[in-house]
Amino acid sequence: xxxxxxxxxxxxxxAHTLLAKERRGDPAVPELTTEQIREQLTLAxxxxxxxxxxxxxxxxxxxxxxARGDLIEAIFLVRAYRSTLPRFGYAEPIETSxxxxxxxxxxxxxxLPGGQVLGPTFDYTHRLLDDSLNGGxxxxxxxxxxxxxxxxxKVPHVADLxxxxxxxxxxxxxxxxxxxxxxxxxxxSFPAERDLRLQSLxxxxxxxxxxxxxxxxxxxxxxxxxxxxxxxxxxxxHLAPEELGFEVPLGxxxxxxxxxxxxxxxxxxxxxxxxxGYGLAFGHCERKTMSMALVDRALRARELGEEIVAPAxxxxxxxxHADNVQATGFVxxxxxxxxxxxxxxxxxxxxxxxxxxxxxxKEAAE
Amino acid sequence: MSDAxxxxxxxxxxxxxxxxxxxxxxxxxxxGYQVPFASREMPMPYGWGTGGVQVTASVLGADDTxxxxxxxxxxxxxxxxIRKFFERTAGIATTTHTSxxxxxxxxxxxxxAPLREGQILVYQVPIPEPLRFLEPRETETxxxxxxxxxxxxxxxxxEDIARHGHIATTYAYPVKVDGRYIMDPSxxxxxxxxxxxxxxxxxxxxxxxxxxxYALPPYTKVVSLDxxxxxxxxxxxxxxxxxCGSEGIYLDEVVTDDRxxxxxxxxxxxxxESQRAAPSEAGHGLHEVxx
Numbered sequence: 001x002x003x004x005x006x007x008x009x010x011x012x013x014x015a016h017t018l019l020a021k022e023r024r025g026d027p028a029v030p031e032l033t034t035e036q037i038r039e040q041l042t043l044a045x046x047x048x049x050x051x052x053x054x055x056x057x058x059x060x061x062x063x064x065x066x067a068r069g070d071l072i073e074a075i076f077l078v079r080a081y082r083s084t085l086p087r088f089g090y091a092e093p094i095e096t097s098x099x100x101x102x103x104x105x106x107x108x109x110x111x112l113p114g115g116q117v118l119g120p121t122f123d124y125t126h127r128l129l130d131d132s133l134n135g136g137x138x139x140x141x142x143x144x145x146x147x148x149x150x151x152x153x154k155v156p157h158v159a160d161l162x163x164x165x166x167x168x169x170x171x172x173x174x175x176x177x178x179x180x181x182x183x184x185x186x187x188x189s190f191p192a193e194r195d196l197r198l199q200s201l202x203x204x205x206x207x208x209x210x211x212x213x214x215x216x217x218x219x220x221x222x223x224x225x226x227x228x229x230x231x232x233x234x235x236x237x238h239l240a241p242e243e244l245g246f247e248v249p250l251g252x253x254x255x256x257x258x259x260x261x262x263x264x265x266x267x268x269x270x271x272x273x274x275x276x277g278y279g280l281a282f283g284h285c286e287r288k289t290m291s292m293a294l295v296d297r298a299l300r301a302r303e304l305g306e307e308i309v310a311p312a313x314x315x316x317x318x319x320x321h322a323d324n325v326q327a328t329g330f331v332x333x334x335x336x337x338x339x340x341x342x343x344x345x346x347x348x349x350x351x352x353x354x355x356x357x358x359x360x361x362k363e364a365a366e
Numbered sequence: 367m368s369d370a371x372x373x374x375x376x377x378x379x380x381x382x383x384x385x386x387x388x389x390x391x392x393x394x395x396x397x398g399y400q401v402p403f404a405s406r407e408m409p410m411p412y413g414w415g416t417g418g419v420q421v422t423a424s425v426l427g428a429d430d431t432x433x434x435x436x437x438x439x440x441x442x443x444x445x446x447x448i449r450k451f452f453e454r455t456a457g458i459a460t461t462t463h464t465s466x467x468x469x470x471x472x473x474x475x476x477x478x479a480p481l482r483e484g485q486i487l488v489y490q491v492p493i494p495e496p497l498r499f500l501e502p503r504e505t506e507t508x509x510x511x512x513x514x515x516x517x518x519x520x521x522x523x524x525e526d527i528a529r530h531g532h533i534a535t536t537y538a539y540p541v542k543v544d545g546r547y548i549m550d551p552s553x554x555x556x557x558x559x560x561x562x563x564x565x566x567x568x569x570x571x572x573x574x575x576x577x578x579x580y581a582l583p584p585y586t587k588v589v590s591l592d593x594x595x596x597x598x599x600x601x602x603x604x605x606x607x608x609x610c611g612s613e614g615i616y617l618d619e620v621v622t623d624d625r626x627x628x629x630x631x632x633x634x635x636x637x638x639e640s641q642r643a644a645p646s647e648a649g650h651g652l653h654e655v656x657x
Contacts, residue, residue: 008443009450076411083407084379187402187577190505316503326412326575330492333413336444340437340474340633343619344536344555347601352530 023068037061046254046283047071051324052078053184053203055253055282072205076325083184090180092238092247096257096280097154099233106158107227108261114155119232120284158229159259159276168261168274190316197299197319198292202281204322206288212312213294221298221310224263225277232256232284256281258289262297267305275304376423377455382406386424386579390570393581398543399511400494405577415448415473416574418490422452422471425486425570431459433467438475438616438633445473462636474537476558478615478637481567483584489552491573494580496540496550516548519591527596536601542589549580549588557601557616562588607632610641 024031038045038061048060052075059078067073103119106112118124162168172194181196188196201209216223234254238247258279266272277297279289298312311317321327374380382404389403408416426432432452436445440462448471449460461467464477471488481487497507500518510518519540526534533539539556543549551559552571562569562582569582582588592598606613608629615637617630632638 008441008446012443012446079407080409084373084377086379184404184407186404189402316505320504325407329412329414329416330575331413332411333492336414336473337437337442338474338553339618340555340616341537341553343617343633344557344601346619347603348534348536352534355531 023066032065034058034061034065037064043284044069044071044074046281046285047206047288048074048078049283050281050285050288051075051203051205052082054078054082072324072328076328079325089239089241091250092240094235094237094253094255096231096235096255097157097160099155099231099235099255099257100252101155101231101233103232104155104229105227105231106229108158108229109161112158112161121286155231157259159261162228162261162274166271166273169264169270169276171276188319190319191302192315192319194296194300194303197315198278198280198296200319200322201279201292201295204292205324205327206285206291208322208324209291209295210287212298212318213291215310216294216298216312221301221313223260223275223277223294223297225260225294225297226262227290228259228261230256230258230286230290232286254283256283256285256289258286258293260290260293260297264304275300373455375428375456376426376452377409378406378420378423382420383424386420389579390421390424390581393570393579394568394583396547397582397586398547398549398580400578400580402577403579405574408574410447410451412575413492414444415471415490417572417576417579418471418473418488418574419448419451419572420574421488421570421572421579422469423456425488426452426456426458426469428456428458430468431461431466432456433461433464433470433636434472435470435475435477435634435636436473437618438477439635441635463640464636474553474555475616475633476554476561478612478632478634479640480561481565483566485567487565487567487569489554489569489571491550491552491571491578492575493538494550494571494573494576494578496538496548511547514546519548523591523593527593532599533592533596539598540591542591543582544587548591551588555601555616556590556598559588559590559598560600564588603630605630607638607641610638612637612641 038057041061041064044064045057045060048063048071049055049057052060052063054060059081060074063074063077064071066077101114101117103121104114104117106116159168163170181193181199183196183199188200192200215221217225232254234252236252237250239250240247260277260279262275262277264273264275275297277293277295277300279292279296281288281292295312295318298310299315299318301308301313302315306313308314376383378386385404389401393399393401405417406420408419410416410419422432432449434440434445434449434452436442439445440449452458453460464470464479464481467485469486469488470477470481471490473490476487495504495507497510497518500522501507501510510516523533523535526532535556537555538550538553539559541549541551541559541562551562564585564587565582566584568584571580573579590598601616603613603617605617607615607617609631612632616633618633620629620631621627622629632641
């Protein structure tokens, strides 16, 4: 019996073998390639890149395959790889108004400069299972004819259109050379500034942000949001190496950006105007960026002098629990042996029961 | 990517080790104070000992001998896993013998054999903040530590006594370090607390997920919190180990059948084996303890 707790080493090796077997599934079915994941499970790849904080479609696809489709496990794989990578420098801020737009919608204006571009969206699909996708006989979908909008023209942000009239608060002015916080290099401390909050939310769990954003809509820290704009497309990333003194393009990345326009009553110092909530993520992550923008706005309660009454407004609560790699680790570590502590508790419960029984007996005798 | 040669000695890069060593030095200079550090994402999950692994990686040298225990045992799955991690990434010697080790990483136990000068004991810590379950906010607990305002903890212990007649904390039992900071000893059973006091070895604590490091330099005064009329009591077992016969050590209860059969054996497997190897009249052999 006692030997059962021995042999951890061979048990681990056997578990790894079983895992590999489960991952492969029925060998009669062709093995999934990482290229197929990269090209056909793109939204899973996008989520892994966003929450894994590493823009690499191939590595994300590999991680998804290795994790058997468990996206949090895949995010963890990507993060653990990322943490060993050397830092060459920090890129210049991306310019999303210069984005090559694939999708751009605004819920606040019927038409606007740059137009509404629906793009690839589930929004108006009927959620009926499509049997034609079964068996791989669906063929190659064609590209629809496309109006040549905004191919080279800048598409202004909706918030900037409001900004011209002073109807929305301006974005805070920052020097481009000012250092931006990095919670992967410095421990997070509270109160956290917005740069760190946005970084934390961008890496944060989509499910948590969705629930928290939803809670603000249901009255727990209401912010009266409008989807000012959601845009998806490609932007160039530039780096300005110190020794060169000018910017060099590194390539393009796909991002989704959401700007929420929220109500604000104004105060003695500032006139009534709309306020902003911001969301940005790698790839096509609309649900994530919308939730992020809602939570970002809710977390600005302190800055805007609002009463902090709801979980989504509570910076320490939100930021301490947003990271799904941390959360899953600590929840799942309950699987590890705790028998030393449990033994201590067992001793105590037995002692307390003895004391209780003695007291009962004494009471009965009296 | 899978090639161990592409990783630095002990996995972490030297810049990261330097950052962690700075935190360790600060922690040693202020015993019991929780130093924030930029914890890295490690290739094992948070909760599996990422803090301890980062501390160990930062103090290991090529001529060190490492021992890893979990629940007192060298052969529990996570201890095996962490030991293999350092065998692979640092290529250092490992041992299961407490006396041979220069660095010991532990989860939930302090070895039974006394530690000596020159040894380093690295604890894996899940929640470094002893006040966390009394006050969930970090901003608030940091203030309480700064002001040495430990009334909350005193009240908690007092309420235990009022309700149960004794302090109802059996592990992660809070200690006061060098007369200043209240510290969480990690979830070791309170049985082990007295071993921390005036220990000749360096004791380092790493909490990866919570991004905190703290330390006890050698020969630091560590007092388990108590009251004059309710002094700290070490957990006592009313029997010895069923395998080696040792008494006054911490025991694991092993369920041997579904009819209430139990046996109690040393939690510290290395201690148990060395006791059985040593020629002595002790050693009762395997037997079941009737209920």
